[in-house]
Amino acid sequence: ILLASVAVFGITKVIERNAQLREAYEEIARLAVTEERARMSRDLHDILGHSLTVITVKAELAGKLLPVAPERAVSEVADIERLAREALADVRTTISGQRSVTLVTELGGARNALAGAGIDAEVPTAVDEVPGEHREVFGWVVREGVTNVVRHSGARTCTILLTAHSVEVVDDGRGPEDTGGGGQGLRGLRERVQQAGGRLEVGRAGPDGGFRLKVDMLP
Amino acid sequence: ILLASVAVFGITKVIERNAQLREAYEEIARLAVTEERARMSRDLHDILGHSLTVITVKAELAGKLLPVAPERAVSEVADIERLAREALADVRTTISGQRSVTLVTELGGARNALAGAGIDAEVPTAVDEVPGEHREVFGWVVREGVTNVVRHSGARTCTILLTAHSVEVVDDGRGPEDTGGGGQGLRGLRERVQQAGGRLEVGRAGPDGGFRLKVDMLP
Amino acid sequence: MTTIRLLLADDQALVRGALAALLDLEPDLEVVAQVGRGDEVVARALESAPDVALLDIEMPGLDGIAATAALRARVPRCEVLVVTTFGRPGYLRRAMEAGAKGFVVKDTPAAQLADAVRRVHSGLRVVDPALAAETLVAGASPLTAR
Ligand SMILES: Nc1ncnc2c1ncn2[C@@H]1O[C@H](COP(=O)(O)OP(=O)(O)OP(=O)(O)O)[C@@H](O)[C@H]1O
Ligand SMILES: Nc1ncnc2c1ncn2[C@@H]1O[C@H](COP(=O)(O)OP(=O)(O)OP(=O)(O)O)[C@@H](O)[C@H]1O
Ligand SMILES: [Mg+2]
Ligand SMILES: [Mg+2]
Ligand SMILES: [Mg+2]
Numbered sequence: 155i156l157l158a159s160v161a162v163f164g165i166t167k168v169i170e171r172n173a174q175l176r177e178a179y180e181e182i183a184r185l186a187v188t189e190e191r192a193r194m195s196r197d198l199h200d201i202l203g204h205s206l207t208v209i210t211v212k213a214e215l216a217g218k219l220l221p222v223a224p225e226r227a228v229s230e231v232a233d234i235e236r237l238a239r240e241a242l243a244d245v246r247t248t249i250s251g252q253r254s255v256t257l258v259t260e261l262g263g264a265r266n267a268l269a270g271a272g273i274d275a276e277v278p279t280a281v282d283e284v285p286g287e288h289r290e291v292f293g294w295v296v297r298e299g300v301t302n303v304v305r306h307s308g309a310r311t312c313t314i315l316l317t318a319h320s321v322e323v324v325d326d327g328r329g330p331e332d333t334g335g336g337g338q339g340l341r342g343l344r345e346r347v348q349q350a351g352g353r354l355e356v357g358r359a360g361p362d363g364g365f366r367l368k369v370d371m372l373p
Numbered sequence: 374i375l376l377a378s379v380a381v382f383g384i385t386k387v388i389e390r391n392a393q394l395r396e397a398y399e400e401i402a403r404l405a406v407t408e409e410r411a412r413m414s415r416d417l418h419d420i421l422g423h424s425l426t427v428i429t430v431k432a433e434l435a436g437k438l439l440p441v442a443p444e445r446a447v448s449e450v451a452d453i454e455r456l457a458r459e460a461l462a463d464v465r466t467t468i469s470g471q472r473s474v475t476l477v478t479e480l481g482g483a484r485n486a487l488a489g490a491g492i493d494a495e496v497p498t499a500v501d502e503v504p505g506e507h508r509e510v511f512g513w514v515v516r517e518g519v520t521n522v523v524r525h526s527g528a529r530t531c532t533i534l535l536t537a538h539s540v541e542v543v544d545d546g547r548g549p550e551d552t553g554g555g556g557q558g559l560r561g562l563r564e565r566v567q568q569a570g571g572r573l574e575v576g577r578a579g580p581d582g583g584f585r586l587k588v589d590m591l592p
Numbered sequence: 593m594t595t596i597r598l599l600l601a602d603d604q605a606l607v608r609g610a611l612a613a614l615l616d617l618e619p620d621l622e623v624v625a626q627v628g629r630g631d632e633v634v635a636r637a638l639e640s641a642p643d644v645a646l647l648d649i650e651m652p653g654l655d656g657i658a659a660t661a662a663l664r665a666r667v668p669r670c671e672v673l674v675v676t677t678f679g680r681p682g683y684l685r686r687a688m689e690a691g692a693k694g695f696v697v698k699d700t701p702a703a704q705l706a707d708a709v710r711r712v713h714s715g716l717r718v719v720d721p722a723l724a725a726e727t728l729v730a731g732a733s734p735l736t737a738r
Binding site: 422425426431 | 610653702
Binding site for chain 1: 446462
């Protein structure tokens with residue numbers, strides 16, 4: 155009888171604990187969503203911090219130029235307007251949760267992904283040179299390029315290079331295979347790039363191998 | 374023997390579940406921290422959205438004024454610089470996680486706290502009229518004022534009023550006690566306000582009672 | 593050319609001031625009243641007889657959506673263009689149900705904003721498509737939940 159009641163006690167406990175565990179896991183799932191959002195916000199902060207810095211500097215410059223070279227002040231003020239509007243668009247995209255792809259968040263994602271894979275990464279923190287209309291497609295390039303580096307390259311280092319009209323993802327890994335082969339990733343990306351009025355190239359990064367993915371927007 | 378082994382099985386399970394539960398709770402605690410950060414990011418999004426909107430509109434205005442009224446353009450550009458600098462300070466504070474006090478996040482916290490206490494609240498969403506140097510002390514006023522409303526007032530409604538040089542927390546509850554009495558909250562706040570060059574007043578909100586906490590920054 | 597008379601309601605005084613200055617630069621637009629609270633909209637509209645009211649959503653006193661409904665009821669000849677920073681879920685639908693004719697972001701370039709004002713004044717609808725998409729994503733994100 156003693157044993158029996160211990161058994162019943164034990165089993166009752168198991169059932170009770172199961173319920174507590176289930177609740178705990180539900181709570182964890184809910185909070186994990188929040189964590190993901192916090193990550194996104196962090197990326198956003200990094201880049202917005204940068205945009206605001208540039209705006210501050212340009213406003214100060216414009217103020218100094220105004221009395222002596224008003225025509226140059228005009229162009230600084232126009233830059234400020236563009237930077238602020240684009241930063242605002244980034245804020246909106248991130249908040250709305252539709253977030254197709256933005257360059258800002260993809261760069262953040264790239265940094266995380268490469269760090270997670272133990273690959274030394276050089277990832278730009280500033281996107282303000284890139285005109286707003288190129289940012290989405292550049293975001294897709296970064297996403298697919300970095301995914302491939304992590305999956306296929308065996309590289310130790312990876313560099314992302316941004317200019318106003320181009321984006322490159324370069325690594326020092328085993329480089330492209332002669333067979334070409336390949337899946338959907340680069341094919342889909344090439345289509346996307348062409349639709350946006352750009353050209354995609356892939357090839358060896360240098361004499362010692364490595365992989366280079368480069369996209370140029372045509373003027 | 375059957376019973377005995379069921380009992381052992383049950384007890385083993387209990388121990389195992391206990392360990393899982395402990396881990397789960399640790400995970401919840403960790404994620405709760407993240408959730409707090411996400412709340413702050415949300416506030417930060419609001420301030421960034423607002424700041425970037427002001428900057429965009431003012432930059433456009435400055436561009437239009439430059440050829441026709443350069444002296445007005447100068448003052449718009451100066452505003453832009455100040456706004457960008459203040460937004461940047463808010464971003465930095467929030468990112469650094471040292472979370473001193475910012476007016477923006479305290480207003481967000483006030484909204485939550487009053488809603489949680491079932492008190493109808495009118496809380497400003499815009500802080501851009503408030504100069505950067507007053508924002509921290511105004512944040513402290515909001516925090517202590519709202520804490521007191523929740524703890525002592527028995528109010529149904531609470532209003533926070535902001536101007537460039539003042540902040541008020543007003544409720545329609547039982548109002549101040551004749552005894553004065555009181556703890557550290559208002560005393561500490563008064564010192565803080567005086568150090569920042571302001572004056573703190575408390576008293577009845579109106580003829581029907583209610584409590585008013587008002588801080589004026591002296592010019 | 594007839595002048596379109598405007599009322600601006602926004603609790604962000606700096607945004608309101610800059611928008612007023614920008615719209616005043618348009619030859620056919622004149623800002624006749626500015627308020628910083630939603631519950632002052634109707635009274636000021638009764639005094640100043642605007643043709644179009646540009647209303648912010650998040651304002652103290654009365655939010656822009658309730659202010660839209662009140663204004664449409666009391667001053668029906670005044671059309672409403674809602675201008676907002678964020679398209680939180682449900683804003684667009686509720687603004688339109690309250691009687692707004694237009695719904696755009698505050699940072700809409702001045703020329704486009706002026707154009708939106710003219711269209712709303714002539715009875716047309718103007719909805720910023722990106723903003724519409726944002727506000728239709730119902731409850732998608734706790735970042736938008738308030
Ligand atoms: N950084 C890289 N280093 C080495 N090989 C690469 C690299 N990037 C791409 N490749 C090669 O190019 C091929 C084509 O890439 P692609 O992205 O199109 O396909 P995938 O990554 O294999 O599949 P998916 O369509 O799922 O992305 C890859 O299978 C791989 O062999
Ligand atoms: N909104 C209010 N309504 C009614 N009474 C208030 C209100 N705010 C403050 N008081 C009264 O003023 C007293 C002093 O407030 P104070 O903030 O200094 O101390 P406390 O809130 O009691 O304690 P502490 O802030 O140190 O935790 C309170 O104890 C309370 O009696
Ligand atoms: Mg791929
Ligand atoms: Mg107190
Ligand atoms: Mg507002």
